[in-house]
Amino acid sequence: MKDLTDIPAMMDEIGRKARAAAAELAFAPAEAKRRALEAAADALAARTDAVIEANAQDLAYGRDKGxxxxxxxxxxxxxxRIAAICDGLRTVAAQDDPIGATIAEWDMPSGLHIRRVRTPLGVVGVIYESRPNVTADAGALCLKSGNAVILRGGSESFHSSAAIHDCLVEGLRAASLPEDAIQRVPTRDRAAVSEMLGMVDLIDVIVPRGGKGLVGLVQREARVPVFAHLEGIVHIYVDAAADPVKTLDVVLNAKTRRTGICGAAECLLIHRDALDTIGQGVVRALVDAGVEVRGDAELQQIEGVVPASEDDWGHEYLDMILAARVVDDIDGAIAHIRRYGSNHTDCILTEDDAAAERFFTRLDSAILMRNASTQFADGGEFGMGAEIGIATGKMHARGPVGAEQLTSFKYLVTGEGSVRR
Amino acid sequence: MKDLTDIPAMMDEIGRKARAAAAELAFAPAEAKRRALEAAADALAARTDAVIEANAQDLAYGRDKGxxxxxxxxxxxxxxRIAAICDGLRTVAAQDDPIGATIAEWDMPSGLHIRRVRTPLGVVGVIYESRPNVTADAGALCLKSGNAVILRGGSESFHSSAAIHDCLVEGLRAASLPEDAIQRVPTRDRAAVSEMLGMVDLIDVIVPRGGKGLVGLVQREARVPVFAHLEGIVHIYVDAAADPVKTLDVVLNAKTRRTGICGAAECLLIHRDALDTIGQGVVRALVDAGVEVRGDAELQQIEGVVPASEDDWGHEYLDMILAARVVDDIDGAIAHIRRYGSNHTDCILTEDDAAAERFFTRLDSAILMRNASTQFADGGEFGMGAEIGIATGKMHARGPVGAEQLTSFKYLVTGEGSVRR
Structure with missing residues (x-):
């Protein structure tokens, strides 16, 4: 049993065990990783009742906390929901193994043959809030990519996460993989989070999953690299050459399908020339759908539109609210997005290839879309099977982060006694 | 003229200008970047005398400093040497432009077409010591990869770097690219370095070029991500199944061709079964070539070998000195390299494919070699044309870092009014 009162010592021990497990996992056969995930799914399915019981403890705690x-x-x-988590584990199990794959290879005139092959990053730290399923999703993706993982779930899901974690460990055991490959921080003490953020020698990357408060804290305090996005301030720009039907469909879907996800639209920009032909109808449809549209002076002419204040630009509502303004041209839209965007996902509606090209080259969001709903900003919709999160940084990982982006690489160079002149 | 007394304000201004230039450079045509580098080479060739004069000032300063x-x-x-710098600029100019290239593209059943295209990182900070040619090399690679760069050269090369920098700016001007794309810190004040290391909002990555003192300082203090290697503790392992001729050629080349580069061998590991057949001859040849071989008890039996102490394992000599020891088997070699290596470059000499495979999968150095001299650890020898340095971290860049690894990517997604169900 760990000493839960000495958090630095406990985290150091967890980190060292993770590092040791990572060294083994780096060359674990693809088949063993697949088997471990299948066995974990089997264990979780078999223990459904026990997990629901553990979850009841968390729900009681949650009610007490209000x-x-x-x-x-x-x-x-x-x-x-537990069956869905099992399906998720089996989906990741069935994915191609990224590790050891040759990314590129070539020959040099010196006689060298050079191969660039994919390797794990090492140890991933995942810090998340209430959703207990992240325990399974993050654990599975890290194992698939050959990384050891340290899971630090929210205090609300403490018992549920522990029960799911037990199943993951059972899977590792069934496949004769090191049990320390997937570890869980066994305390609600917040000091464990601070500790993780500074473990530069034992953790290679931290992935925070949760609200802006958590992500902001991690980004500010972490000395370990972080894959994350702070906010999804998603813009949709209706160009002069937008198609009316596509525009109506896409804007409504992007705002209203689910308002609480990071790919939900938060700001609508309308080209002046499209205002009468398309813009007004779209804004009316949004109002009719129950969206509170906060518009600039021009859009306030439309019935139901309320005035926007300066605070509305660059605001992430995650709710049935949308900021909206008229721009003079595409460069006005680009300038607005550069100033207020968060480099997550931004969209142009246009039939004009040159306008789309300008939007695509002059903006540097992780995801740029044309004539498609921003709600597609998701690892599953990108064909990655699963994602550990969406990153807006420019280093290493960007956009939806699946198993492949949890990897690094090394060069394998072969000669025939080759020496350098 | 900048106020050289208020370093934080000066660096902030340089950083902001770099950020603005980077936004333009991100979509600068490949042809403009090529032309700028050609024009810079022309300017440098034309001003050879002036650069030599500036260099004379630095040489006088260096003599005074002893x-x-x-x-x-x-x-x-x-x-x-100036002609060689011009050639380097023209070589980078002639390389393929990495920016905008499609790295991968695919279609999804939802109707989306997804493209992953290469983008610049943004702003690169380069901190280097005495060699004035780094000004041209780093400036050229950053421009090629669409990044703005802030160059902070060593105080010894202050005037030479300024003269070379002038030529780079002339190139930018000739191609109508923003002059702030390549900026130089115009002071010897060390406070500028500390300032750069903390500019998380204005610099995306720092590349230190120089000795262990500089790199260690940067790695310890930087809050900005760093591409670097602290040391090249390069191991060569002579397996039981090594070929005698290849082994002799490769070991001598790896140690003696140039001792001061990071790919020079620093430690020789010999399989017990190869000691009499190959090991002794190789060690004798090293001693005959003037190498001080510091051996374990067994190797001290060979004439000329001096005793190694514990400090010799994991030591980077950058000199005609080599640590050497006998290991019981390949796992002994792997364990030694894991314990004392620096994840830079390590080599196995063997004709046994299974042994090579074990070495390649169980070690995670940025570069692993088989039957080839470790002195090939170099961007030019890897076919990258030029490198800004060699990285041993696992995040983003690894091994020789050329123009391509100074890039990030974004997703361009196209639909036909596609909405998510």
Whole structure:
């Protein structure tokens, strides 16, 4: 049993064990990793009742803490949700193994043959809030990519995460992989988070999953590299050459399908020349759909539009609210997005290839879209099977982060007694 | 004229200008960047005398400071060396432009077409010591990869770097690219370095070029990500199944061709079964070539071998000195390299494919070699044309860092009014 009162010592021990497990995992056969994930899914399916019981403890704790209904819902596990977690584990199990794959290879005139092959990053730290399923998702993706992982879940999902974690460890055991490959921080003490953020020698990357408060804290305090996005301030620009039907479909979907996800639209920019032909109809449809549209002076002419203040530009609502303004041209839209955007996902609606090209080359969001809903900003919709999060940084990982982006590489060079002149 | 007394304000201004230039450079045509580098080479060739004059000032300063003959040599520019710098600029100019290239593209059942295209990182900070040619090399690679760069050269090469920098700016001007794309810190004040290391919002990555003192300082203090290697503790392992001729050629070349580069061998590991057949001859040849071989108890039996102490394992000599020891088997060699190596470059000499495979999968150095001299650890020898340095970290860049690894990417997604269900 770990000494839970000496957090630095406990985290150091967890980190060292993770480092040791990572060294083994780096050359673990693809088949063993696949088997471990299948066995974990089997274990979780078999223990559904026990996991629901553990979840009941968390729900009682949550009620005592007065969690909001939305948070209580996120925290709740039932047989259907547990079956979905099992499916997720099996999906990752079935994916191609990224490790050891040759990314590029070539010959040099010196006689050298050079191969660039994919390797794990090492140890990943995942810090998350209430959703217990992240335990399984993050654990599975890290194992698939040959990384050891240290999971630090929210205090609300403490018992549920522990029960799911037990199943992951059972899977590792069944496949004769090191049990320390997937470790869980066994305390609610927040000092463990601070500790993780400074473990530069034992953790290679931290992935925070949760609200702006958590992500901001991690980005500010971490000395370990971080894959994350702070906010998804998603813009949709309706160009002069936009198609009316596509525009209506895409804007409504981007705002209203689910308002709480990071790919939901937060700001609508309308080219002056498209205002009468398309813009007004789209804004009316949004108002009719129950969206609070906060518009600039011009858009306030439309019934139901309320005035926007300066604070509305660059604001992430995650709600049925949308900021909206008219721009003089595409460069006005680009300038607005550069100033207020968060480099997450931004979209242009246009039939004009030159306008789309200008938008694509002059902006540097992780995801740029044309005539498609920004709600597609998701690892599953990108064909990655699963994602550990979406990153807006420019170093290493960007956009939806799946198993492949949790990897590094090394060069394998072969000669025939080759010497350098 | 900048106020050289208020370093934080000056660096902030330089950083902001770099950020603005980077936004332009991100979509600068490949042809403009090529033309700028050609024009810079022309300007440098035309101003050879002026650069030699500036260099004379630096040489006088270096003599006053009592620089070692080796450092004075590194600092010296003559017509031949300037011509070589011009050639380097033209080589980078002629390389393929990495920016905008499609790295991968695919279609999704939802109707989306997804493209992953290469983008610049943004702003690169280069901190280097005496060699004035780094000004041209680093400036050229950053421009090629669409990055703005802030160059902070060593105080010894202050005037030479300024003269070379002038030529780079002339090239930018000739191609109508923003002059702030390549900026130089116009002071010897060390406070500028500390300032750069903390400019997380204005610099995306720092590349230190120089000795262990400089690189260690940067790695310890920087809050900005760093591409670097602290040391090249390069191991060569002579396996039981090594070929005698290849082994002799490769070991001698790896140690003696140039002792001062990071790919020079620093430690020789010999499989017990190869000791009498190959090991002794190789060690004798090293001693005959003037190498001080510091051996373990067994190797001390060979004439001329001096005793190694514990400090010799994991030591970077950059000199005609080599640590050497006998290991029981390949796993002994792997364990030694894991314990004492620096994840830079390590080599196995063997004709046994299974042994090579074990070495390649169980070690995670940035470069692993088989039957080839470790002195090939170089961007030019890898076919990259030029390198800004060699990185041993696992995030983003690894091994020789050329123009391509100074890039990031973004996703360009196209639909036909596609909405998410």
């Amino acid at each position: 969690l909001s209904p939305a948070m209580m819902d996120r925290l709740t596990l039932d047989a259907g | 620089l070692s003959p080796a450092m004075m040599d590194r600092l010296t520019l003559d017509a031949g």
